[in-house]
Amino acid sequence: MAHLKINNLKKSFGNTPVINDISLEVSKGEFCILLGPSGCGKTTVLRLIAGLEQQDRGEIFISGREVSNLSPKERDVAMVFQSYALYPHMNVYENLAFSLKMRKQDREEIDNKVQETAKLLDIHELLDRKPRELSGGQRQRVAIGRSIVRDPSLFLFDEPLSNLDAILRSSMRVELAKLHQKLKATIIYVTHDQVEAMTLGEKIVLFDKGTIQQTGTPVEVYEKPSNLFAATFIGTPQINLITGRVIENEGRIYFSSGELMISPGWYKSLEAYAGREITMGIRPEALTPGEGPITGTLELIEHLGPETLVYVRCGGTRIIAKSTPEFEGTPGEEISLAIHDRGIHFFHDGNRI
Numbered sequence: 001m002a003h004l005k006i007n008n009l010k011k012s013f014g015n016t017p018v019i020n021d022i023s024l025e026v027s028k029g030e031f032c033i034l035l036g037p038s039g040c041g042k043t044t045v046l047r048l049i050a051g052l053e054q055q056d057r058g059e060i061f062i063s064g065r066e067v068s069n070l071s072p073k074e075r076d077v078a079m080v081f082q083s084y085a086l087y088p089h090m091n092v093y094e095n096l097a098f099s100l101k102m103r104k105q106d107r108e109e110i111d112n113k114v115q116e117t118a119k120l121l122d123i124h125e126l127l128d129r130k131p132r133e134l135s136g137g138q139r140q141r142v143a144i145g146r147s148i149v150r151d152p153s154l155f156l157f158d159e160p161l162s163n164l165d166a167i168l169r170s171s172m173r174v175e176l177a178k179l180h181q182k183l184k185a186t187i188i189y190v191t192h193d194q195v196e197a198m199t200l201g202e203k204i205v206l207f208d209k210g211t212i213q214q215t216g217t218p219v220e221v222y223e224k225p226s227n228l229f230a231a232t233f234i235g236t237p238q239i240n241l242i243t244g245r246v247i248e249n250e251g252r253i254y255f256s257s258g259e260l261m262i263s264p265g266w267y268k269s270l271e272a273y274a275g276r277e278i279t280m281g282i283r284p285e286a287l288t289p290g291e292g293p294i295t296g297t298l299e300l301i302e303h304l305g306p307e308t309l310v311y312v313r314c315g316g317t318r319i320i321a322k323s324t325p326e327f328e329g330t331p332g333e334e335i336s337l338a339i340h341d342r343g344i345h346f347f348h349d350g351n352r353i
Ligand SMILES: Nc1ncnc2c1ncn2[C@@H]1O[C@H](COP(=O)(O)OP(=O)(O)O)[C@@H](O)[C@H]1O
Pocket: 013, 018, 036, 037, 038, 039, 040, 041, 042, 043, 044, 045
């Protein structure tokens, strides 16, 4: 049985639909990432689950119990906000203890939970400090600690790392992964950062314009993007897109675009699209400088250390290939690129073929 189950959830603000009929299941103990660009409705989904917002349609179940019309308090859910939302006049201890005091737990029990949580998050030496005396990373830990002390059946994290600098973000990412392993908690984690999603998630729910675009493990979403949105949103540098046509010549199927003609014999399903316009997506790492079907003019080389990005202009399209650090070339020269089949994807009308 799914720990969290959402059926056909819909929400509009005024006349603007924000959540369009989403359904989702998350198992117990799963770290589920809701990934999507800013404004696509991620926070709204969390607020609906937490009961801070009321859906227009649909049902929400937690541990098999319908919570769709329950108050936030009755749902047994803890939300960690992007803004931390700590009480500024309380010290760390009081911030951690607050929700337990509200539930009238006894003093000793509260103390045990606060101490245990503070140790888990490595903030036990900061218990006397006020939020303003903490760094961003420490505040974030306290915000997470506040949700942990309550031992909720579901954690909702709304971009908890987005206010931290890049170095702190990557170390907190590791901390969160470890924390999840220890707590075995069910977490719905919202982010617009694809790296965070790929590294943290067991399951990624890719979201855009209030609609789920694809659900899968990080590897599945990367290696089998189900539409152009999924293909372009995940991957840095972005997947290269080339529009062309499927043509048939002497019994063979080709993808043709300008000078480029390739015959991906392994891609049987292209046959059904003969004569039609389709889009080919190629991941940069599936292209390497060398003998191959793509030719163009070398535009720019970017040495990133472990790898080198090679920008090639082919007709009206710019293609980015990944190469090794040793790659050398002169902008303006002709260059050809070899293609590795595994990084090629075809799309028709925006959807994967
Ligand atoms: N209370 C509200 N009233 C009106 N519009 C809202 C409200 N909350 C969110 N929205 C709108 O809903 C859309 C989705 O917002 P949000 O869920 O915050 O997106 P995300 O978290 O993915 O950035 C946005 O266009 C936002 O302006």
